[in-house]
Amino acid sequence: MKHLYKLLSFTLLLILSANTFAQLASAPARGSITGKVRSKDGQPAGYVNVQIIENNRRTLTKEDGTFSFHNLKAAEYTIKTSYVGLQVQSQKVTVTEGQTATVDFILSENSSELNEVIIAGTNSQNLKPVTLGKIAISPRDLPQAVQLISSVTIADQQMNRLSDALKNVNGVAFGANRGGVNGETFYARGYALGTNNVFKNGARTTTGGMPETSTLESIEILKGSAALLYGGVSGGAVVNMITKKPKFNYGGEVSMRAGSYDLYKPTADIYGPIAKDLAFRVIGNYENAGSFRDDVTSKRVYVNPSLLYNAGKNTEILIQGDYLKSDFTPDFGIGTVGNKLPQNIGRNVFLNTQWAYNKTNTTTAQANLTHKFNDNWKLNVIAALQSYNRNYFSSERPFAAQDGTWNRALTRSKTEETTFNQQINLNGSVKTGSIQHTILVGADADQSKTKAYGYSVPNNLTDPVTKSKYYDQVNITNGSSFNIPSNNNLPETPLISDTQTPIYRMGAFIQDLVAVTDQFKVLAGIRYTFQKTPRTATTDYLTGQKTINKNGIDKSKTESAFSPKVGLIYEPFKTTSVYVSYANNFTSNAGLDINTNSPMDPSIIDQYEAGIKNDFLDGRLSANLTVYRILNNKFAQTALFDAQGMPNSDTNRKEFTGKTASDGLELDITGTIVKGLNFLAGYSYNFMRYKKTLEETKDNTGKVIIPGGIKEGERLVGTTKNTANASLFYTLQNGDLKGLKLGASAYYTGDRNGGRNTNKSGTSTGIIPLGAFTTFDLSAGYSWKKLSLLAKVANITNELNYFVHENYSVNPIAPRQFITTLSYKF
Known part of the structure; x- marks a missing residue:
């Protein structure tokens, strides 16, 4: 227990230090634009493309629908939202030096329609953050290979078992199924994926009963070493069932x-x-x-x-x-x-x-x-x-x-x-x-x-x-x-x-x-x-x-x-x-x-x-x-x-x-x-x-x-x-x-x-x-x-x-x- 107390104390100290640091260093150097994208029924719209037309800067809304651009010169900008299958919207916003401008969007779709459009659109995997990363960093900014199996792919291929999903993931190979009693065996980059490498909603899970995959929202695969975030995992990959x-x-x-x-x-x-x-x-x-x-x-x-x-x-x-x-x-x-x-x-x-x-x-x-x-x-x-x-x-x-x-x-x-x-x-x-x-x-x-x-x-x-x-x-x-x-x-x-x-x-x-x-x-x-x-x-x-x-x-x-x-x-x-x-x-x-x-x-x-x-x-x-x-x-x-x-x-x-x-x-x-x-x-x-x-x-x-x-x-x-x-x-x-x-x-x-x-x-x-x-x-x-x-x-x-x-x-x-x-x- 003393090791756990030390770790929790260490973490608390880092949290307090980071929060204090954030308050001291939060003032923008130039100007910023922040906003939120919602669906017609008021729900947050995540993973929608947001673009500044004048300088072609782009970002993706977070799960809560928010987005932000920083370090902008004082000027008038045109902000555009877009997604495959969505109606394009744009608004003008003026940025003042040292100030934060706010602009919000209401999409024409309700949350249910929006969810179907976004899933069917299969947006770039290089933009949508994965839960396994524990932070909303775009995979394009991660020095590591990432792959996502969406609910659309799960339904289209009528998947039942984890092996049905992972055969779509390059670099992860099915090894065998030892008698059907110890779960399916996978290898990633030459290393076996044991129980420590498979997660459900971010927590370690067993594969012994062969997990049900037909009802999942998605399956995330973070290839290579994930020991920084998860500790004792093999170096091949980690898999997260959501x-x-x-x-x-x-x-x-x-x-x-x-x-x-x-x-x-x-x-x-x-x-x-x-x-x-x-x-x-x-x-x-x-x-x-x-x-x-x-x-x-x-x-x-x-x-x-x-x-x-x-x-x-x-x-x-x-x-x-x-x-x-x-x-x-x-x-x-x-x-x-x-x-x-x-x-x-x-x-x-x-x-x-x-x-x-x-x-x-x-x-x-x-x-x-x-x-x-x-x-x-x-x-x-x-x-x-x-x-x-x-x-x-x-x-x-x-x-x-x-x-x-x-x-x-x-x-x-x-x-x-x-x-x-x-x-x-x-x-x-x-x-x-x-x-x-x-x-x-x-x-x-x-x-x-x-x-x-x-x-x-x-x-x-x-x-x-x-x-x-x-x-x-x-x-x-x-x-x-x-x-x-x-x-x-x-x-x-x-x-x-x-x-x-x-x-x-x-x-x-x-x-x-x-x-x-x-x-x-x-x-x-x-x-x-x-x-x-x-x-x-x-x-x-x-x-x-x-x-x-x-x-x-x-x-x-x-x-x-x-x-x-x-x-x-x-x-x-x-x-x-x-x-x-x-x-x-x-x-x-x-x-x-x-x-x-x-x-x-x-x-x-x-x-x-x-x-x-x-x-x-x-x-x-x-x-x-x-x-x-x-x-x-x-x-x-x-x-x-x-x-x-x-x-x-x-x-x-x-x-x-x-x-x-x-x-x-x-x-x-x-x-x-x-x-x-x-x-x-x-x-x-x-x-x-x-x-x-x-x-x-x-x-x-x-x-x-x-x-x-x-x-x-x-x-x-x-x-x-x-x-x-x-x-x-x-x-x-x-x-x-x-x-x-x-x-x-x-x-x-x-x-x-x-x-x-x-x-x-x-x-x-x-x-x-x-x-x-x-x-x-x-x-x-x-x-x-x-x-x-x-x-x-x-x-x-x-x-x-x-x-x-x-x-x-x-x-x-x-x-x-x-x-x-x-x-x-x-």
Whole structure:
């Protein structure tokens, strides 16, 4: 707690200092223009283009509809508001030296109409700030790649899972789905996106139950290192799922989605005011689906209620929660035979037991308070809670010998995870002379506890060679061998223990975007993160004894790190920005340092990035290019020698002797050339590999004491060399066919390595090479008044390929499928 008090005190001091500084330095050097854009019914209009005609300076209204221009010479100016599909408005305003002029706009659309126009317009992603940035900075001013999946794209592509959305994001590749039980696995820039890298409304969330994406407002992706803002995240990317918010006008939508393999999914979305300052929204759906995989089913229930309270003119409180119950059949795919893809097993063949189950329950609750002190300073406070439970019983991955025989083992597990998250962020702007500062100061903390239950599993048979335990033996190339009693009888698995694993994180950071001139900007910041991992505690239910698991550590493991970030941004034109940046993040390491006999320090991973962001056709077309290099020159490996200089065979004794590198390129194109035509496309290249690993160590008899590390230069398993995507949807705006929608999408996944990386000792199970493939989707629909119908044929060429999670899951991609959604808006 003392560390938390220190961080909160530090943050409070920074807030008071920044507020005082703002009051002392707020006087404009020349003149300013401020204003607000509202809809016809008085609601703020966010993300509307505002332009000064005389000098072509542009900005975007914030979420509260406000905008501002500073450092203006005394003169008369013409201010214009515009957006694709909106009526252009303009007003004259006179600026006086040292004064602030005010001009407001009332649009011809109401808030509901405006929301539809702005979403359909798919405004430049280089202008709309993302929640993940924790501050209203235009992505064009961020020295980092950003991508947004809007609610229009989510609806047009009829998305259900996170993988449906992220295949539209260049630089993020789907790795696998290990049995459908541990959530979907993604890699960004060569690094796996774990739970720490996925957020919901800005707070960390689990992906274990496969989050519901069909009802989201948007999905934000901040690529590269986000450790400055979020602490212990991997360097590839962070993903934020944003749920829909309440509205102060009545409305809603009901829909029914149906498709191949008995997919049925009704959804309801209702919103409106409860009182003058209080609005609600409730979204819910039910999904019952089969699969192209035999005997695989899923049943899901999702509810997402929320309340929005305007506590005052400058204060807003948003309370959100959701509940997901997801039951589905564990499915590890078609397995491997002799560590190779089987040639005679169809992609529909199910190799698990008939009674296998995986039941999950995820509950989240969040309170978000936003208070605006004045036009320059805003405070945001978030408190979030998440509970995730999983109950699982299944056979494990089919990993057969060359003749197809598989020693089938059973796994029974149950876990309960509880996570708390707190954040406080203060952001605002001040001027020192003619230099503008956009400042963000924040602190956050996470506390999580996982309880894993242990069971007595009836794996009573022993392999004579490997000595591993298993339940029974079948042959995966002979379907009749599965018709044995043990396949249908649920074995007894008494509960025998539980193990509790807590972890605590906290951190504080400060960031400043310095506008040295209108063209040249510098973003700099630093974060301090503290992490405490107490030793796990196991309770034996038979004896009642509680044991603290030391693993060579006599007390809780504590570690800390500073995470700096600096970027240079040059904007030669108002539509173009060029940037270079450096940032780092840290990863925790298990084991003991061979030199100090203390827990290993974290590895510091350095990331270098450069890019160019361009807007064309008045923001209707954006094209961004990014290149990066990520280096870990402090990769922990098993120590070669112990403290006495003798060969070390204890894998818990580590030293920093390894290196990894990840290089890549990303191209992102989005646009709305004309009203009704939305498209996005992208390409990425990544090469993630080990640059230095252990050489094997043998004793005097030639016996390998320490196995060699992974072969240098070999592409890391799970990462994808090349990915590409393109999606185009067009809705006719006029004529007899007005409301007709046509769409097409294509997704390319390049060569990958499945299985396990080759080690220098030749003892790994080996690489499973996977070739490239492309899938095509075609969509068509029609909207008439409040009714709409949209249909899609996915993987229209019936392409066959696989995702391999090491050698744990060999999951065939889905064959040709049909999906349709009928919806009614009110």
